[in-house]
Amino acid sequence: MQQAATRIAIALSERCRSFFEILQQRICTALEEVDGVQRFNEDRWERAEGGGGLTRVMENGAVFEKAGVNTSTISGMMPEVIARKMNVTPGTFFVTGISLVIHPRSPMVPTVHANYRYFEKDDGDAWFGGGSDLTPYYPFDEDTVQFHATLKRACDAHEPSYYPRFKRWCDEYFFIKHRGETRGVGGIFFDYLRGDAEKVFSFVQSVGDVFIDSYLPVVRKRMHEPWGEHERNWQLIRRGRYVEFNLIYDRGTTFGLETGGRTESILMSLPPLVQWRYDMQPENDSREARLLEILKHPQEWVR
Amino acid sequence: MQQAATRIAIALSERCRSFFEILQQRICTALEEVDGVQRFNEDRWERAEGGGGLTRVMENGAVFEKAGVNTSTISGMMPEVIARKMNVTPGTFFVTGISLVIHPRSPMVPTVHANYRYFEKDDGDAWFGGGSDLTPYYPFDEDTVQFHATLKRACDAHEPSYYPRFKRWCDEYFFIKHRGETRGVGGIFFDYLRGDAEKVFSFVQSVGDVFIDSYLPVVRKRMHEPWGEHERNWQLIRRGRYVEFNLIYDRGTTFGLETGGRTESILMSLPPLVQWRYDMQPENDSREARLLEILKHPQEWVR
Numbered sequence: 001m002q003q004a005a006t007r008i009a010i011a012l013s014e015r016c017r018s019f020f021e022i023l024q025q026r027i028c029t030a031l032e033e034v035d036g037v038q039r040f041n042e043d044r045w046e047r048a049e050g051g052g053g054l055t056r057v058m059e060n061g062a063v064f065e066k067a068g069v070n071t072s073t074i075s076g077m078m079p080e081v082i083a084r085k086m087n088v089t090p091g092t093f094f095v096t097g098i099s100l101v102i103h104p105r106s107p108m109v110p111t112v113h114a115n116y117r118y119f120e121k122d123d124g125d126a127w128f129g130g131g132s133d134l135t136p137y138y139p140f141d142e143d144t145v146q147f148h149a150t151l152k153r154a155c156d157a158h159e160p161s162y163y164p165r166f167k168r169w170c171d172e173y174f175f176i177k178h179r180g181e182t183r184g185v186g187g188i189f190f191d192y193l194r195g196d197a198e199k200v201f202s203f204v205q206s207v208g209d210v211f212i213d214s215y216l217p218v219v220r221k222r223m224h225e226p227w228g229e230h231e232r233n234w235q236l237i238r239r240g241r242y243v244e245f246n247l248i249y250d251r252g253t254t255f256g257l258e259t260g261g262r263t264e265s266i267l268m269s270l271p272p273l274v275q276w277r278y279d280m281q282p283e284n285d286s287r288e289a290r291l292l293e294i295l296k297h298p299q300e301w302v303r
Numbered sequence: 304m305q306q307a308a309t310r311i312a313i314a315l316s317e318r319c320r321s322f323f324e325i326l327q328q329r330i331c332t333a334l335e336e337v338d339g340v341q342r343f344n345e346d347r348w349e350r351a352e353g354g355g356g357l358t359r360v361m362e363n364g365a366v367f368e369k370a371g372v373n374t375s376t377i378s379g380m381m382p383e384v385i386a387r388k389m390n391v392t393p394g395t396f397f398v399t400g401i402s403l404v405i406h407p408r409s410p411m412v413p414t415v416h417a418n419y420r421y422f423e424k425d426d427g428d429a430w431f432g433g434g435s436d437l438t439p440y441y442p443f444d445e446d447t448v449q450f451h452a453t454l455k456r457a458c459d460a461h462e463p464s465y466y467p468r469f470k471r472w473c474d475e476y477f478f479i480k481h482r483g484e485t486r487g488v489g490g491i492f493f494d495y496l497r498g499d500a501e502k503v504f505s506f507v508q509s510v511g512d513v514f515i516d517s518y519l520p521v522v523r524k525r526m527h528e529p530w531g532e533h534e535r536n537w538q539l540i541r542r543g544r545y546v547e548f549n550l551i552y553d554r555g556t557t558f559g560l561e562t563g564g565r566t567e568s569i570l571m572s573l574p575p576l577v578q579w580r581y582d583m584q585p586e587n588d589s590r591e592a593r594l595l596e597i598l599k600h601p602q603e604w605v606r
Contacts, residue, residue: 043582057581068581178560240573247550248557257481257551270543270579277575278360278371279346279567 012126012197013094016118017073019201020098021054023208024071027100028056030212031069034219037062040069045262050076055265059272063223065105068268071098078121082259092122097130098208099252101269102215107235108225110136110143110184111242112215113269115252116208118201128200129191132211133170134218135184135242137235139291141301143218144185148301150214151188151207158203163302166190171298176245181295183245187214234288236275243274315429315500316397319421320376322504323401324357326511327374330403331359333515334372337522340365343372348565353379358568362575366526368408371571374401381424385562395425400433401511402555404572405518410538411528413439413446413487414545415518416572418555419511421504431503432494435514436473437521438487438545440538442594444604446521447488451604453517454491454510461506466605469493474601479548484598486548490517537591539578546577 028040038061046052053072058064073096083090097117104111116130134147148167155163170189174182188207193200246253246269256266282288331343341364349355356375361367376399386393400420407414419433437450451470458466473492477485491510496503549556549572559569585591 055581059581066579066581178566236576243546243577244550244570247547248560254551263481264582267547267579268581272579273539274546274577274579275575276369276570276573276577278358278362278369278571 012201013096013118013120016201016204017071017096019205019208020071020096020116023211024054024056024069024098024100027212028058028069030216031058031064031067031102034216034223035061035063038064040067045265047074047076047262050074053262053265055262055268057268061105063104063106063109063219065103066268066272067100067102068265069098069100070265070268072096072262072265079259082255085255088121088125089123094120099269100211103239103271104219104223106223106225107137107227107231108222109219110134110139110222111239111271114208114211116204118204126194126197127191128193128197128204130204130207131166131170131173131187131189132207132214133174133184133187133189134215135238137238137291138231138287139185139294140222143221145301146217147185147187147214150210152302154206154210155188155203157206158199162190162203163188174245176241176249178248179241179244181241181292182298183242183295185294185301186298233275234282236273237277237280238291239271239274240276243270246270315504316399316421316423319504319507320374320399322508322511323374323399323419326514327357327359327372327401327403330515331361331372333519334361334367334370334405337519337526338364338366341367343370348568350377350379350565353377356565356568358565358571360571364408366407366409366412366522368406369571369575370403370405371568372401372403373568373571375399375565375568382562385558388558391424391428392426397423402572403514406542406574407522407526409526409528410440410530410534411525412522413437413442413525414542414574417511417514419507421507429497429500430494431496431507433507433510434469434473434476434490434492435510435517436477436487436490436492437518438541440541440594441534441590442488442597443525446524448604449520450488450490450517453513455605457509457513458491458506460509461502465493465506466491477548479544479552481551482544482547484544484595485601486545486598488597488604489601536578537585539576540580540583541594542574542577543579546573549573 032039038058040056040058043055051074053070055070058067075094078090078093080090095117099115101113112134114132118128120126152163166188170186171182173189176183253266335342341361343359343361346358354377356373358373361370378397381393381396383393398420402418404416415437417435421431423429455466469491470489473489474485476492479486556569
């Protein structure tokens with residue numbers, strides 16, 4: 001005799017949280033496997049006003065010099081100043097999300113960032129935000145194409161307008177104005193994505209799920225490329241641009257610090273070692289100059 | 304036969320500029336003498352809209368890992384957005400100033416910052432701003448006292464209320480909110496100092512003139528203190544706080560970058576090499592813990 005499937009309604013907020021937490025676990029495991037030496041530690045924290053998170057950081061790995069993969073789920077009363085900044089009405093809120101930044105040791109392996117979150121208010125307003133973007137020090141076009149193509153496939157399966165729109169948004173968002181450069185070769189970025197919440201969640205699951213496939217093949221391909229002091233210096237200087245972007249322009253960072261977010265979890269995004277030299281310019285026609293060309297003129301990597 | 308002294312009136316703006324440029328020269332020479340190995344380069348630049356500057360940077364010295372001593376003199380039309388931020392009426396403006404940040408190699412020698420400037424508007428409004436502050440990695444009370452006492456003497460010669468007022472302003476200004484710490488052990492800070500311009504200029508000359516005496520004795524005393532990898536790591540981590548303050552809170556930096564200032568001259572303040580580790584806490588009762596105690600509880604160093 002066949003039994004009717006029993007379906008228990010679980011709130012979207014809980015399903016999002018669960019998705020992000022499982023994704024965190026999967027990503028950490030995949031990164032540990034590639035690294036082969038170091039493991040992620042676990043730092044569980046609570047927020048006095050409600051909620052908490054799990055910050056997972058790997059430092060001094062063989063492949064990954066510093067990698068942070070965080071989840072957090074926060075709820076409470078939204079301060080008026082924040083509501084104004086977010087252009088929403090005040091009230092109680094709930095937010096759950098995953099945020100990661102990976103800084104490989106080798107200058108031949110790009111840094112990557114991804115962040116996905118679900119935001120809900122007591123008046124029923126709810127939206128998703130997030131994205132993922134790549135920051136190479138020595139760019140290989142085929143890697144950039146593979147990263148973008150993987151994201152595009154995940155986007156296209158849901159809505160053909162997503163990739164071109166979110167790709168462009170990413171280039172605009174990760175722009176370091178005082179340098180006239182993008183932070184990296186982009187990816188996707190979106191915020192306040194409302195509409196059919198189930199459909200949007202399904203899209204967010206897809207782009208979250210492909211994170212590993214978008215990035216780890218690039219790592220495996222480039223982690224054995226040779227490099228020396230020259231490349232290391234360039235990487236440390238470029239990491240300085242990453243810091244400049246995150247501390248000056250990144251809304252997640254500045255907003256998080258302003259509103260009393262957990263400093264160490266927010267700033268886990270900063271690179272392990274960074275250099276600032278005065279007016280360092282790459283030689284003409286060098287690989288370093290080529291990176292700057294790309295960062296000054298965002299390109300279409302997949303069509 | 305005695306000749307009457309011939310006095311030619313020279314505008315205050317020109318005398319300020321001249322004072323700052325000569326001070327720059329004197330400070331660079333004094334620093335080169337202490338360093339003994341490396342010299343300052345000279346980078347003269349012009350601003351399309353009017354004015355320019357001389358950026359002088361020493362990198363990889365024996366004593367000074369990176370030191371920048373800049374002067375600039377800018378004039379032109381003040382954009383409305385800037386006038387609003389500065390709480391003054393728009394119009395043409397003139398500003399001349401000196402700005403320096405010195406990052407020694409040894410963790411036993413503190414970083415120092417000083418900046419003095421004269422601002423003038425076409426409607427006759429004019430003021431001085433500036434200050435000088437010390438950022439040790441391993442604090443020696445007698446050094447901090449000597450630094451503060453030197454500044455206090457220079458202040459007291461002009462106006463007894465200056466030192467206590469500007470010392471407190473400095474502690475308030477150089478506060479890293481998300482860390483609950485001051486950037487260093489302070490010094491003096493003041494802005495929009497109006498009044499009898501000749502008197503204020505005379506005060507600014509005094510505090511500018513004592514810069515060398517406030518700092519170089521500390522350098523000479525500590526440059527031969529022993530240190531190793533442990534102290535170096537702590538210095539690199541603390542330098543991260545310096546970056547956090549400058550890029551997130553420092554008005555000179557954020558304002559300069561926003562208004563199209565010369566990026567490389569503004570960011571010469573950033574340390575040569577910086578480290579960010581996850582949630583690094585010093586051991587109880589260590590010298591590192593003592594630094595944090597001081598930074599969390601600003602003290603009166605001279606009375």
